[in-house]
Amino acid sequence: MKRENVEDIVLEIKDKSELMVDLAYSSLLYDNKTIAKEVYDLEELIDNLYRNLQKKTLEHVKNKKLDINDALTVLRLAEAGEKIADAALEITDVELRDVELHPILKMSIRESDQVFTRVEVKNQSILAGKTLGKLKLASETGMMVIAMRHGDKWLYGPNKNTKIDQGDILFAKGPEDGEKHLIDLATGKTSKI
Amino acid sequence: MKERKRRRIFGRLQRTPKWKKEEFTELEYEPTSVKELLTEMKDISELIIDLAYSAVFFDNEEMAEEVKYLDVRMDKLNYDIRMMAMMAARTKEDAEELAGILQVAEAAETISNAAGDIVNLHSLEKKGPILPKILKQADEQLFRIKVSSESKACNQKIGHLKVESETGMRIIAIRREECWIYNPQSDTSIQADDWLITRGTEAGYSELRKFLLGKLEVLE
Numbered sequence: 001m002k003r004e005n006v007e008d009i010v011l012e013i014k015d016k017s018e019l020m021v022d023l024a025y026s027s028l029l030y031d032n033k034t035i036a037k038e039v040y041d042l043e044e045l046i047d048n049l050y051r052n053l054q055k056k057t058l059e060h061v062k063n064k065k066l067d068i069n070d071a072l073t074v075l076r077l078a079e080a081g082e083k084i085a086d087a088a089l090e091i092t093d094v095e096l097r098d099v100e101l102h103p104i105l106k107m108s109i110r111e112s113d114q115v116f117t118r119v120e121v122k123n124q125s126i127l128a129g130k131t132l133g134k135l136k137l138a139s140e141t142g143m144m145v146i147a148m149r150h151g152d153k154w155l156y157g158p159n160k161n162t163k164i165d166q167g168d169i170l171f172a173k174g175p176e177d178g179e180k181h182l183i184d185l186a187t188g189k190t191s192k193i
Numbered sequence: 194m195k196e197r198k199r200r201r202i203f204g205r206l207q208r209t210p211k212w213k214k215e216e217f218t219e220l221e222y223e224p225t226s227v228k229e230l231l232t233e234m235k236d237i238s239e240l241i242i243d244l245a246y247s248a249v250f251f252d253n254e255e256m257a258e259e260v261k262y263l264d265v266r267m268d269k270l271n272y273d274i275r276m277m278a279m280m281a282a283r284t285k286e287d288a289e290e291l292a293g294i295l296q297v298a299e300a301a302e303t304i305s306n307a308a309g310d311i312v313n314l315h316s317l318e319k320k321g322p323i324l325p326k327i328l329k330q331a332d333e334q335l336f337r338i339k340v341s342s343e344s345k346a347c348n349q350k351i352g353h354l355k356v357e358s359e360t361g362m363r364i365i366a367i368r369r370e371e372c373w374i375y376n377p378q379s380d381t382s383i384q385a386d387d388w389l390i391t392r393g394t395e396a397g398y399s400e401l402r403k404f405l406l407g408k409l410e411v412l413e
Contacts, residue, residue: 007323011331076313077311077314083304113203
């Protein structure tokens with residue numbers, strides 16, 4: 001992870017905080033503690049990034065590398081990201097505390113504009129053995145993979161170099177009509193991306 | 194595909210509402226379902242962040258106003274869901290489960306507050322904007338595209354065109370003359386001269402752009 005300049009750090013906070021919200025909803029939908037714990041860990045990571053960013057930004061202002069207004073913008077943008085991360089943590093708190101999940105909770109998450117889905121990649125699937133970048137899943141099916149389970153290892157917020165193998169379990173988010181396409185691809189029912 | 198109830202505020206053509214008017218409206222008990230409230234809160238929490246970044250990125254006052262309106266609406270929904278939850282609780286088990294729902298509703302409200310904060314950054318951004326520079330480097334970017342009358346998209350429904358599942362581009366809002374459609378739904382039609390505010394990857398954008406300019410017959 002490159003963390004040389006403040007712009008990279010603030011972007012990382014933005015991206016990670018949005019990923020956390022998606023993961024948080026997935027953890028509730030699938031009653032999954034592993035994902036919930038990851039949200040917890042990511043929150044700590046964001047706290048560290050934010051501290052690091054505050055220090056770097058002040059240094060830049062002192063060295064006249066950054067204008068005061070720009071510095072404030074960067075810090076407030078990061079603060080908003082931090083707030084979103086906290087909200088994600090509030091959501092997973094329900095899962096981590098073992099609160100009995102009301103059926104409405106799952107229904108609301110399922111029925112909103114963006115749906116979450118979980119699917120296992122079968123060996124006859126066209127997805128197996130390819131990277132996300134090569135498959136262009138997001139731009140071809142609208143479904144964004146937010147997490148995947150590979151054996152007993154988990155990967156959160158995969159990037160274009162992430163390879164999908166048979167047996168992997170994908171957690172994805174996207175429009176309702178993209179869900180079926182992704183499931184058909186993963187189960188080998190179709191090979192047309 | 195299952196039939197879905199129409200959302201009360203999304204997907205319709207409207208002028209950007211005056212959020213100030215809504216700010217401290219009187220609280221009144223009105224029976225609604227907890228599920229409907231929670232679904233709307235979740236939908237708003239997902240849209241409002243993208244909308245807030247778009248407002249700042251495109252330096253657009255109206256989108257900023259809509260963010261403030263949604264933020265204010267979220268406050269009201271949060272009251273409504275609390276009242277409904279209290280009315281619904283009969284047993285200890287109910288209380289425990291409903292507390293979980295209120296926790297998630299509260300989180301959605303926190304997210305909309307964060308969006309309000311992002312929009313307020315706007316006032317800092319007058320000279321030498323750093324925000325657009327930062328947002329341009331994200332994997333998923335914001336794009337604005339005008340629909341050409343030559344495009345096959347004209348008078349077609351978004352659900353029929355499968356814009357998001359074919360290109361990965363999420364339409365955040367549509368601007369039609371003086372009016373807006375926020376969070377367009379699958380039965381919203383696209384018309385010539387609409388401005389689409391979208392979020393997605395560079396690859397998805399280039400395909401959608403060609404289609405909306407009439408240089409591509411069909412999305413696939």
